[in-house]
Structures are given as structure tokens and as C-alpha cells.
Amino acid sequence: MTGEGGGIVPSALPLEHVHPGASFSALLEGRGIAPRWVVGEGTADLTLAEATTVLSMRYADGVVMAGDRRATAGNVIAHKRVKKVYPADRFSAVAISGTAGMALEMIRLFQTELEHYEKIEDMRLSLEGKANYLARMVRNNLALAFQGLVVIPLFCGYDETDRVGRLYTFDVVGGRYEEQDYATTGSGGAEARSFLKAKWVEGMAEDAVLELAVEALVAAAEEDAATGGVDLKRGILPTVVTVSDAGYVEIPDERIAEIAERVLEGRP
Amino acid sequence: MTLPYYVPPEQLIKDRADFARKGIARGRSIVVLEYADGILLMGGNTSRSLHKLGEIYDRIAFAGVGRFNEFETLRVAGIRYADLKGYSYNRTDVSAKGLANAYSQTVGQIFTHEVKPYEIEVLVAEVGDDPDDNRLYHVRFDGTLHDARRFAAMGGHDERLAERLDVGYRDGMDLAETIRLAADALEHVEEREIAADGWEAAVLDRTLERRKFRRLGADEIAAARSEGRSEA
Numbered sequence: 001m002t003g004e005g006g007g008i009v010p011s012a013l014p015l016e017h018v019h020p021g022a023s024f025s026a027l028l029e030g031r032g033i034a035p036r037w038v039v040g041e042g043t044a045d046l047t048l049a050e051a052t053t054v055l056s057m058r059y060a061d062g063v064v065m066a067g068d069r070r071a072t073a074g075n076v077i078a079h080k081r082v083k084k085v086y087p088a089d090r091f092s093a094v095a096i097s098g099t100a101g102m103a104l105e106m107i108r109l110f111q112t113e114l115e116h117y118e119k120i121e122d123m124r125l126s127l128e129g130k131a132n133y134l135a136r137m138v139r140n141n142l143a144l145a146f147q148g149l150v151v152i153p154l155f156c157g158y159d160e161t162d163r164v165g166r167l168y169t170f171d172v173v174g175g176r177y178e179e180q181d182y183a184t185t186g187s188g189g190a191e192a193r194s195f196l197k198a199k200w201v202e203g204m205a206e207d208a209v210l211e212l213a214v215e216a217l218v219a220a221a222e223e224d225a226a227t228g229g230v231d232l233k234r235g236i237l238p239t240v241v242t243v244s245d246a247g248y249v250e251i252p253d254e255r256i257a258e259i260a261e262r263v264l265e266g267r268p
Numbered sequence: 269m270t271l272p273y274y275v276p277p278e279q280l281i282k283d284r285a286d287f288a289r290k291g292i293a294r295g296r297s298i299v300v301l302e303y304a305d306g307i308l309l310m311g312g313n314t315s316r317s318l319h320k321l322g323e324i325y326d327r328i329a330f331a332g333v334g335r336f337n338e339f340e341t342l343r344v345a346g347i348r349y350a351d352l353k354g355y356s357y358n359r360t361d362v363s364a365k366g367l368a369n370a371y372s373q374t375v376g377q378i379f380t381h382e383v384k385p386y387e388i389e390v391l392v393a394e395v396g397d398d399p400d401d402n403r404l405y406h407v408r409f410d411g412t413l414h415d416a417r418r419f420a421a422m423g424g425h426d427e428r429l430a431e432r433l434d435v436g437y438r439d440g441m442d443l444a445e446t447i448r449l450a451a452d453a454l455e456h457v458e459e460r461e462i463a464a465d466g467w468e469a470a471v472l473d474r475t476l477e478r479r480k481f482r483r484l485g486a487d488e489i490a491a492a493r494s495e496g497r498s499e500a
Contacts, residue, residue, distance in 0.1 A: 013345045013374040112355045119323050119347045 051226030053188030054084055054095035055216055056156040056167050057200055058181055059209035062244030063156040063165030065093045066213040068188070068221060069236055070228025071100050080228065085239040087248040089114040092130055092157030093241050097186035098150040106137055106151055127159045131168040131176055139174025154185045158243045165243065188220030188227035195219045206242065210251060213240055215263045230260040281410075284385045288409035291387025292334045296320075297423030297454060298391070299433060300331060300416075302402050303446040306395045306473040306480065310450040311423070312458065313468035321470045323481035325350040325362045327395050329472050333423040334388035334409070342371060342390055359478075364394030368405030368413055376411020385409055389422040395472035395480050399439075425457035432456060443471065444492035447484075451493060464490035 054067035067084035070077060079100075086107050088094045094110060096103035113133060118124045125133070134155055141151055155168040167179040182200050184192040195216040204212065214230070217238045221229035230237060237260060240251045298311035298320060309321045309331050320339070322330045324346050332339025346367055354362045371390055379385040386409055394403040404416040419437055421429035432453040441449070447469065455462055469484040476482065 013342070013349055013370045108355070112351055116347065116351045119351075120344055122317075122319060122322070 052084060052097040052186030053184065053192050053217055053220040053224065053227040054097055054154050054186055055182065055184040055189070055192045055196065055213065056093075056095070056154055057183070057196060057209065057213070058165045058167065059204045059206065059242075061165075061206065061246075062158045062242060063093075063167060064206075064209050064213050064240065064242050065095055065154070065156050066217055066238050066240040067095050068217055068228040068238055070226065072226045075225075077228075080231075080234075080236055083239055085241055086111070087241075088130060088134075088155070088157070089118065089124065090247045091124070091160060091243060092127060092155065093243050093248055094134070094156075095154045095185075097152050097154070097189070102141070102144070102149055103151045103153070106141070106153070110134055110137060124160070126161070127157045127166055130157065131155050131178075134168075135170055135174045135176035137174075138170050138172070142173055145172045152185050154183060156183075156243060158245065158247075163245070184216075186227070188217075188224035191223040192216045192220040210240055210242075210255075211259050211263060214238060214256065214259050215267075218260070218263055218267065230264060232257060232260060232264070281380075284379060285410060288379070288385045288387050292389060292409065292422075293424035295334050295423055297421060297425050297429055297457065298331045298333050299419065299421045299429060299450045299454060300391055300393055300404055301419040301433065301437065301446050301450055302399060302404075302417075304399075304440050304442055305475050306471050307393045307402060307404070308443065308446045308450060308469065308471050309391075309393065310447065310454070310467065310469040312454060312462045312466055314466060316465075319468060321468055321483075322347075323470075323479070324367065324392070325354065326359060326478050327472060327480050328362065328364050328367065329393045329470060329481050331391040331393070331422070332388055333390075335386070338386045339388045339390055342374070342388070345374075346371065346392075364392045364403045364405055368392045368407060368415075371407045372411045372413040374411075375407055375409065379410045391420055391422060393472060395474050397474060421453075428457045429453055444495050447489060447492040448496040451489070464493075 051072040052068065056063055056065040065085050069081050071079040071082040082100065085093060085095045088110060094107055096107060114125060114130060134153060138151065138153065150172055152170055152172065157166060159166050167183045169177050169179055169183045169185060182196040184196070199212055218230055221227040228236065237253055237256045240256055242249050242251065296312045298309065300307060300309045309329060311320055313320055318336055320332055322343050324330050328350065330343050330346055332343060349367055349370055350362045371392065375386055389409060390407050392405045396402050404420050406414045406416055406420050406422065419433045421433060433449065436449045436453065465486040467486070467489050469489055471482055471484060472480045473482055474480060
């Protein structure tokens, strides 16, 4: 977390001004958000704590993002209906893998940051700008990542200037990578990725891409114990959203149930 | 040692108030009206990028008249106030009343303590799920806080505007009708015609999703106004 304004509620109007002079790093320092790599104690394995499958891919109108609903604590299923895919703003979506509590807080701060910027400047950040900001948030978390509290987001959105969908993946040190066609993260990510590699094609229509998203999650859940599958009986369905010219749209449960039924029928 | 001249407090306050009033009267006016689906904020503005109206939070909007840099400071501080509060507690805990009080305190403090009082008036509007839950708070240059019902006017011609709106206003008007009433009243008191792209207008529309604030384009304003002409 950046710790910026965290929990300090103003009783009077916050009228403070920042006078960073001409130096950008002075501005960052002044606000206490300059990048720092403070390595903490502990030697946890960085690849362990990402029990999840979330994925994102481009399609004809923009991008689609999907995630399973399971949260695990060790070998216990902690929650069955956790939401892992969220709107970042009107034209972007963010999904989380890793330590759930911290990741959810990171998303809340990220959402607030984007909206705050948009209101003050009267324009949205560019998609690239949003991804860079998220990368900084991940990087600020590095010390905790060494204690095993890893948060790795997946970010996608609709680029309002170029009118295309874009995907971004991150690593634990805040590296930000734009992916071409599809991207996954989490413990079931590798399985989902190989599934997408076989089935994804350029310019898919919405129906086809939604089906592919659900099927990739089902495939991941078959191989990875920390990824929740589809449970039609209890109504546990993956979260699937699209981001296009029309903005962020969450696909209703009824439509996902229909797709999931078809997918499960067709599975070998 | 030279003794400073004695200035009675009544005189001091009056001088400051006259100064602020004069500054505000030089600028354009803004009207805010409740309509069937929300609240309309509207005024003449020749600039396309220096806004007098702005979004503060999900249901809350801001309008300022007078000196741009002074009310802009308040607008930004208001966004900080609302976002900090919503982030620390919950989005539903941010209310126009809290913000209007904070504005009132700050502007009142500046009026008495600073070298120069702010030459501004601001209005904080909040749209409710029900028209009865709409809130309009008007903060004047000396920090006095009023809550208005149905409509409010600020700026140089506020009293004449209010009179004119009072005659034309009906409960439950649709947006186009409300735009016509606001535009006609503003053109009347400012004694000039304002082109479609010379307006700045926004609504807090309760039929929208979470964020109710939406700016109106020149085409929308022109369409609403020409609709009235063809009926007449």
C-alpha cells in the first residue's frame, strides 16, 4: 500500500497544497509515495500464495476478464463466493491473485485513486497511466511480498484513444508487461493459459469469447485444487466481465449459468 | 509609537462584505433547479475547460461563482474531503451536509481572518433516491449557509433570477423544460442571448448508476431549447 491518506479523515476542509517545485521526484517524496524497496525478514516462497485463476483476453469489441470464486487458506477452502474481478473505472477492470485481504484493499485504493484523478483533472488517466500506477502499488508491497503476502493483479481495459482492448500483467517487484492476446495469473493460471493458447483466435465474437473464458476456468479448476469450479446446483459461477466501447459490463449470472451448462456438457 | 486607527467591527465587516459582493457581481450567474429525475446545474461559461460545475462524489455536485482560482481551490478540497471520507468509511457516509458545513467553516474563517475575503459563492447539491431527499446547500462569501428547496440562484443577479425562477417553476418538470426555464431566466437577467456552446450545464441524474453526475453537451441544450420553440 502507498499509505497515502490512509484512514486520516478530515474534520475540516483539506486545503493543503503541494509545492513540488520543478522536480518530479520531490513531488513523490513530498507525498511519501516515492518508490522504495525495503526488504523485510523472512524467506517465504514468492510463488506459493496465489491460489486463484483469473484470466483476460482480447476479443472483437475489447477485452473480457474472468475469475473463479474460491479463496483458500492452506488446504482449507476459506470462502466459496469471493469476487476477484472488479471495475477499476468505467473503461478498465482489475482482477486479483494472492493474499485476498491485502489485494481487496489495494483494489479499493486503486479505484479511489482513478476516480480522484478523474474528478480533479476532469479527464480519465490513459490506460497506460492506470497500469503504471497499479505497478507502483504492487512495487510498494514488495517488503510484505518477502513475508509471503504476495498480491499480483491482472489489469485490462479499453483504450479510449486507440479504441482497442489491452491487457497488462505484473510481477512481484512491480514490473508491468503488456500482453498481446491473452493473460492469466494465479495457481491455475498455467493450465488456463495452455487452454487459451490452443483455443484463442483473433477477433472472436462476444458469445464465443465468453464460452472460452468459462471453459478455460473449468479446465483450470480440474487441475488446480485452489481454483473453484462451476457449481450449478449451489449457483457458484465464475465472474465474467467485458470492457468495450460500452464500458465495463458484468455478465449476469443467468447468462453465465447457461454457458457453463453447455461447457460442462461438452467436456470430455 | 503611532496608534493604529480605530475601525469599528461593524465597519470592518461591512467593507469586507461590500468588497466580496462587488467581486461576485462581476461574474456570471449560476442556477440550480430540481427536476423530475434529479437536479440541473446551469450557467453561462465561455470557457470549455475552466469549469464552474463539477463532480464531487457519487450523488454530490459542486457549483461556484466569482473568482475561478478561489472556488477551484474549494472544489478540489471538496473532492479530497469526500474521497478521504468515502475511502475511510463507506461511500454512503459521504453527505452534502458534511461538505457544506466544511465549506461554510472554511469560507467563514477566510472572510474574517485573511487579508482579502474570497469573492465567491458555492453551492453543494445532492440528489436523493426520492425528490424529497434532494439537498441544495448555498454557502455565501462570509460563510453563511442556507439550504434551498426546489431551486437556487447565485452570482450577480441572484435576486432577480430567483424571482424569475419562482414564477416559472413547477414541481415535477422534465429535463428539457427545466433547461428552458433556466436558460430563459439567465438570458433575461443578463440581457443577452447565449449561444448553445456558451453554456455550461450538468445534471445529477438519479436514474444513472453509482455516479449520478453527467455534463450536458451543447447539442442537448440546443435540442431542449428548440423543442420548446416548436411547441410554442
